[in-house]
Amino acid sequence: MHTIHFFYNEHLRDFPLYNEAVKFFSHSESMVRIAVRTLTLNVFKVDSPSAIQYICNKGASPYFSNLTWQIGNHAISMDEWLISPAQHHHRNKLESMVAEHLDHLHYLNDILSLQVPCLGDILVDHLLNRLLIPLYASSLSDHRASKDVTPHISTTMAAFLLSQVFVTVSHSSLITLLAYFILSGDESLTLPANFTQPSHVPKTARGFLPPEPGLDSSGYVAARPVNVHWRKRSVEEMSEEDRAVGAWSGAGPRSIGSSSSTSMPLSDSRMAGSLTPALSDGTGSPLKVCQLCLMEHLATSPMPCDGQVPVSPHHGIPISDSSYRDTIQKSLTIHSADSRCFFSLFLLLSMLQNTGVNPMLLEAFQLKPIPSETGVAQYSDELVTLVINILYRATQNGNPVRLVTLHLAIQLLYKLVDRSESSSVPLRDKHFALLENAYEASILQLRQSYKGSKDELFLDIFEEEYTNEMAFHVKLDYLVMDGFMLLPPLDTPTTGIDFTKRLPNGDTERTRKVSSSVVAG
Numbered sequence: 271m272h273t274i275h276f277f278y279n280e281h282l283r284d285f286p287l288y289n290e291a292v293k294f295f296s297h298s299e300s301m302v303r304i305a306v307r308t309l310t311l312n313v314f315k316v317d318s319p320s321a322i323q324y325i326c327n328k329g330a331s332p333y334f335s336n337l338t339w340q341i342g343n344h345a346i347s348m349d350e351w352l353i354s355p356a357q358h359h360h361r362n363k364l365e366s367m368v369a370e371h372l373d374h375l376h377y378l379n380d381i382l383s384l385q386v387p388c389l390g391d392i393l394v395d396h397l398l399n400r401l402l403i404p405l406y407a408s409s410l411s412d413h414r415a416s417k418d419v420t421p422h423i424s425t426t427m428a429a430f431l432l433s434q435v436f437v438t439v440s441h442s443s444l445i446t447l448l449a450y451f452i453l454s455g456d457e458s459l460t461l462p463a464n465f466t467q468p469s470h471v472p473k474t475a476r477g478f479l480p481p482e483p484g485l486d487s488s489g490y491v492a493a494r495p496v497n498v499h500w501r502k503r504s505v506e507e508m509s510e511e512d513r514a515v516g517a518w519s520g521a522g523p524r525s526i527g528s529s530s531s532t533s534m535p536l537s538d539s540r541m542a543g544s545l546t547p548a549l550s551d552g553t554g555s556p557l558k559v560c561q562l563c564l565m566e567h568l569a570t571s572p573m574p575c576d577g578q579v580p581v582s583p584h585h586g587i588p589i590s591d592s593s594y595r596d597t598i599q600k601s602l603t604i605h606s607a608d609s610r611c612f613f614s615l616f617l618l619l620s621m622l623q624n625t626g627v628n629p630m631l632l633e634a635f636q637l638k639p640i641p642s643e644t645g646v647a648q649y650s651d652e653l654v655t656l657v658i659n660i661l662y663r664a665t666q667n668g669n670p671v672r673l674v675t676l677h678l679a680i681q682l683l684y685k686l687v688d689r690s691e692s693s694s695v696p697l698r699d700k701h702f703a704l705l706e707n708a709y710e711a712s713i714l715q716l717r718q719s720y721k722g723s724k725d726e727l728f729l730d731i732f733e734e735e736y737t738n739e740m741a742f743h744v745k746l747d748y749l750v751m752d753g754f755m756l757l758p759p760l761d762t763p764t765t766g767i768d769f770t771k772r773l774p775n776g777d778t779e780r781t782r783k784v785s786s787s788v789v790a791g
Contacts, residue, residue, distance in 0.1 A: 285324055288313050292333050296340050307377050315384050326388035334396040335474075335481045341374045342405050342478050345431055349423040352756055361754065368753035371431065375438040382441040392473075394444045398451075398459070399476040406432050407452055411593040412600070421478055425597065426756065429613035434750045436620035436627075445626035452621075453635045455592030465628060595635075602656040604663050607759055608675045611660065615678040620746055622685050639688045649687050651698070657683045658704045664787055665711035672759060673770040673786055677744045680790060712788045719781045728781065735785035742770070 277287055295306045348367045382390055404420065409428035439445060447459050601614040621627060622637060632638040636650035660679040664671040687697060720728050749755065754767055761773035774780045
């Protein structure tokens with residue numbers, strides 16, 4: 271057999287090498303999956319217009335549909351693992367699952383970095399409408415009622431996975447549209463005309479849906495479905511953080527792909543009409559049936575309109591109420607634990623540090639200082655107040671704020687007011703006063719630690735923490751790989767978790783934390 275037969279045959283319009291390779295993209299062996307990714311990347315960048323056109327017309331959409339379905343199921347598996355306390359002692363499993371999700375994102379970013387227009391458009395369409403918006407971004411909201419029939423993951427998991435996306439993927443159109451959806455809640459993804467990125471025109475139905483029907487006949491093997499449980503989580507299965515959040519927000523236990531007894535109000539005729547297509551093609555899984563019902567309900571239900579949507583004075587972006595943005599801001603208020611606050615800070619920072627996000631979008635929502643006619647830039651009063659309150663919360667006795675959360679809050683504050691060596695925005699009087707209060711409270715706490723310990727021991731601890739703080743800097747690239755941050759905050763040194771990522775245990779560690787907090791501030 272001649273090896274040339276494995277490559278694209280323009281006369282027969284066949285690509286055996288590609289068609290056979292993608293059948294193994296979800297193989298159980300990691301080396302086989304790596305080989306498939308390497309081969310497909312080499313195929314996607316081949317200098318053959320006819321071969322690329324063949325892939326765009328016949329091969330890309332089925333492959334990307336299966337790929338997004340597999341990644342989404344992997345995310346749901348991680349979330350299911352996380353809410354089961356019995357699994358928490360198998361931490362290597364969590365680390366491997368986080369690493370695998372990150373590998374998927376690097377692979378997707380590699381495809382987008384090839385800058386093949388038709389491939390990029392198809393992949394962006396599938397990522398936005400089949401994964402990032404319906405499963406990840408939509409799970410951010412605390413307002414998802416028990417009637418929700420769509421599969422989703424916990425708020426902390428959604429924020430963590432979205433942070434991975436913003437840290438890893440740099441494709442400008444994809445990242446800007448995703449950030450716009452989170453900040454504005456605009457389902458249509460209609461950007462103003464002055465944006466360099468075009469508004470998104472969906473080509474696939476939005477929803478976390480199974481792969482397109484007929485893939486087997488096209489030579490593709492659908493991704494192995496992960497067991498998605500169609501039930502509600504019980505309170506016993508939820509983590510301590512999720513239970514506290516449920517009690518605080520009044521949302522109750524979250525469901526994963528669960529249909530409650532009070533489902534969406536569909537008539538019998540409409541329900542039958544929705545079920546028929548799914549059952550007729552042999553793909554009538556509960557997931558697809560419920561997704562089709564929901565899509566039909568949303569398509570035929572008028573959108574509520576309370577009046578004219580306010581428009582930002584900067585860049586003409588509609589500033590509507592976004593439940594996703596509201597949830598992120600509410601999470602910055604720390605209650606019994608700092609997990610939700612940490613992931614909200616993480617998400618905002620990753621969004622700000624991604625160079626692919628359009629700066630005009632960040633300015634419109636005041637995530638970046640906005641130049642004014644007086645020459646003094648304006649910043650978000652609400653966000654800056656919330657972040658400074660985190661710094662003050664970290665100075666209280668027995669506070670649940672970990673050092674890594676404190677460092678993220680300081681970094682975000684610098685970003686919001688653009689504090690750098692080259693430029694700075696003057697703080698308003700009330701924010702300056704809040705910072706002074708936080709600093710004085712931290713000094714008072716340090717004095718109390720000094721009185722409760724021996725002079726030599728205290729000086730040694732302070733000197734060591736000062737040296738560590740001068741060399742310490744939170745890097746988001748490393749945080750996205752740390753699956754331990756998804757676990758409830760621990761205070762046991764024997765866990766092997768870095769001191770900055772857990773709570774102090776004993777008087778000595780509390781003195782270490784106070785010293786680090788003073789130096790960091």
